[in-house]
Amino acid sequence: MDLDFTPLIESRQYLLEGLELTIVLSLATVAASLALGGAVGLARCYGPSSLRWFLVLYIDSMRAVPVLVVLVWTYFAFPILSGISLPPFWAALVALTLHIAAYVAEIVRAGITSVRPGQLRAALAIGMSRREAVVEIILPQAIIRMLPAFGSILSITIKDTAIAAVIAVPEYMKQSETVAGQSFHPIEVFSVAAIVYFLILFPVTRLVDMLYARVAHLGRS
Amino acid sequence: MNFDWTVIWRNAPSLAEGTLLTVVLTTLTMAIAIPGGIVLALMRLSPIRAVSAASAGFVEFFRNLPLILVVYWAYYVMPVAFDVQFSAFTTGLAALAFNVSAYNSETFRAGIQSIRKGQVEAALALGMSRAQAVREVVLPQAVPRVLPVLASTWVSLFKDTSLVSVIAVGELAYTAMRIRSQTFRVLEMLTAMAAIYWALGYPQAKLVDWLHRKFRVME
Numbered sequence: 485m486d487l488d489f490t491p492l493i494e495s496r497q498y499l500l501e502g503l504e505l506t507i508v509l510s511l512a513t514v515a516a517s518l519a520l521g522g523a524v525g526l527a528r529c530y531g532p533s534s535l536r537w538f539l540v541l542y543i544d545s546m547r548a549v550p551v552l553v554v555l556v557w558t559y560f561a562f563p564i565l566s567g568i569s570l571p572p573f574w575a576a577l578v579a580l581t582l583h584i585a586a587y588v589a590e591i592v593r594a595g596i597t598s599v600r601p602g603q604l605r606a607a608l609a610i611g612m613s614r615r616e617a618v619v620e621i622i623l624p625q626a627i628i629r630m631l632p633a634f635g636s637i638l639s640i641t642i643k644d645t646a647i648a649a650v651i652a653v654p655e656y657m658k659q660s661e662t663v664a665g666q667s668f669h670p671i672e673v674f675s676v677a678a679i680v681y682f683l684i685l686f687p688v689t690r691l692v693d694m695l696y697a698r699v700a701h702l703g704r705s
Numbered sequence: 706m707n708f709d710w711t712v713i714w715r716n717a718p719s720l721a722e723g724t725l726l727t728v729v730l731t732t733l734t735m736a737i738a739i740p741g742g743i744v745l746a747l748m749r750l751s752p753i754r755a756v757s758a759a760s761a762g763f764v765e766f767f768r769n770l771p772l773i774l775v776v777y778w779a780y781y782v783m784p785v786a787f788d789v790q791f792s793a794f795t796t797g798l799a800a801l802a803f804n805v806s807a808y809n810s811e812t813f814r815a816g817i818q819s820i821r822k823g824q825v826e827a828a829l830a831l832g833m834s835r836a837q838a839v840r841e842v843v844l845p846q847a848v849p850r851v852l853p854v855l856a857s858t859w860v861s862l863f864k865d866t867s868l869v870s871v872i873a874v875g876e877l878a879y880t881a882m883r884i885r886s887q888t889f890r891v892l893e894m895l896t897a898m899a900a901i902y903w904a905l906g907y908p909q910a911k912l913v914d915w916l917h918r919k920f921r922v923m924e
Contacts, residue, residue, distance in 0.1 A: 548906025550864035552878055553899050560885075561895040639769075646771035650871060657774060670781040678770055678778055685769035 491667030492676055495659075502659030503680065509576060509655055510642045516581040517637065521588020528589060529596050530618060539589070546586030551644050555579040559651040576648035584641055591637070595630035596622060632699055635692035639685055646681070656680065712890040713897045723880030724901060730798060730866045730876055735859060737802040742809025749814055760810065767807035773868050776800045780872045797869030805862055812858065816851035817843065819922075849920040856913045863906060877901060 492499070528539050546554070558579035563569040570578065599622050607617035649658035660677040664670040713720070748760035767775070779800040783791055791799075820843050828838035870879035881898035885891055 544907060544910050545903060547860070547910040548864075549899055549902045550867040550878070552867040552870070553895075553902055556878075556882070557895045557899050561892045564892040643771040646773050647868065649773070657771070661777070664781075670777075671785060674774065674778045674781060678774055681771060681774060682766070682769045686765070689765075689768055 487672055488669055489672050489676075491663060491669050492673060495663045495667075499656065499659050499663065502654055502656040505573070505653070506642070506645050506655040506657075507684075509573065509580075509645045509648065509653070510638070512577055513580045513584060513641050513645070514638055516577065517584040517588050517641070518634070520581060521585035522592055524585060524589035525592025525596070528593055530614075543586045543589050546583050549583075551580070551583050551647050552650060554583050555648060555651050558582075572648070572651050572653040575651060576645070576653045580641065580644055580648070584637060584644070587640070588634075588637060591630050591633040592626075594633075595626035598629055599625045629699055629702055632692055632695035635688065635695050639688045639692060642681075642685055642688070708893055709890055710893050712884070712888050712893050716884045716888075716894075719880050719884060720877070720897065720901065723875060723877040724905070726874070726880075727863070727866050727876040730794075730801070730869070730874070731859065731863045733798055734801040734805055734862055734866075737798075738805035738809050738862075739855070741802065741806030742813050745806060745810030746813035746817065749810060750817065764807045764810055767804050768811075772800070772804055772865055773871060775804055776868055776872055793869070793872045793874045797866075797872060797874045801862065801865065801869065804865075805858060808858055809855070812851055812854045813847075816847040816854075819850055820846050850922055853913065853917040853920050856916045860906065860909045860913055863909065864902070867902075 524539055524542070527535060528543075531539075555576060559570065559572065559575040562575075603621055603625070604617055607621045608614065612620070645653075645655055646657040648655055649661060652658060656677065660673050664673040667673065745760045745763060748756050749764070751757050751760075776797060780793070780796050783796055783799065824842050824846070825838050828842045829835070833841065866876055867878040870876060870882065873879060875883075878898060881894050881901075885894035888894070
């Protein structure tokens with residue numbers, strides 16, 4: 485097997501720009517998902533019950549439909565329906581955020597319900613308002629339990645940005661595909677891509693493992 | 706702007722074939738990945754350092770790579786490495802099976818390790834052989850713990866089969882997007898694709914919730 489890495493060296497600027505976009509898209513998606521998912525999760529636990537069926541429908545729909553389908557629909561079908569045409573990066577950001585926010589909402593819900601109901605009752609009994617009880621007592625305990633799962637969300641997001649290559653977002657996976665196609669050296673290009681993704685994701689999954697180990701003893705408090 | 710929703714009915718047989726292939730791919734992958742996961746989990750728990758490290762390395766490798774990259778990589782490397790021309794289906798199946806085996810091995814390992822060591826010690830003290838202890842004491846408790854997680858993994862796998870569409874395996878996503886290209890009916894076909902995945906995936910997700918409730922472990 486003759487390996488020729490020169491196409492990679494020649495296209496390094498191109499690939500680095502892709503890598504930069506992967507990181508930007510991942511961080512933007514995580515931030516937006518945490519915001520949206522947090523809001524949905526809180527609304528699911530503490531919001532009006534008339535809203536609940538809609539939120540459950542949203543969350544379960546995102547569990548049922550693949551990321552690829554959400555990405556492709558947002559980029560190709562949504563503009564036809566609404567007349568708003570999204571550039572690839574923004575379509576990917578919207579689609580990935582919608583998909584991942586559903587998982588964040590479930591994590592938030594699980595974190596909040598893992599705090600014993602007695603805590604809320606005790607807080608209300610000593611005269612705190614419902615809002616004070618949630619913000620001062622429930623959330624601080626819940627958020628610590630959510631942290632490992634949020635780390636997992638970062639890992640999942642970075643992996644899902646690679647799927648955005650199918651709607652031509654010029655992130656690292658897409659740039660690798662282009663270089664592989666033009667240079668006819670797909671093995672070298674994709675092997676390097678695998679190493680790069682591994683080097684980015686390995687610290688994240690290590691961090692997640694460490695967080696889980698720290699939090700495991702908490703159980704239901 | 707006119708929509709032609711009849712394009713979905715006219716292409717229903719193709720879509721049905723694509724759906725069938727998605728289901729077949731999911732089933733075959735799980736059929737390989739469950740025994741694969743058990744083997745990897747037992748390797749990881751082995752006292753032999755080399756075996757344990759090999760399994761850990763395999764699992765870490767697939768935990769830290771996007772599946773779409775694994776699919777592309779398998780597509781280009783496997784023919785060269787094994788000097789055989791594999792079909793796209795086989796390549797996709799291999800990539801999915803390796804990936805899910807890695808996740809399953811962690812599930813099985815967690816399930817086995819969640820059974821308190823005292824149980825095995827008590828069983829051995831009662832005079833059971835090691836094999837009897839595993840069969841009569843450990844497995845009946847480990848299986849209900851592992852089942853809901855396996856079901857979750859199944860649903861994730863079902864969605865991930867859409868990724869092998871990038872190497873032209875004719876499952877649902879590929880079929881729907883092919884019909885879209887041929888008929889130019891973008892909104893209709895993409896919505897149909899989303900609706901079919903939703904119709905198949907939603908009950909599966911609800912079933913997983915039911916399994917989690919039914920097999921919930923209270924210690």
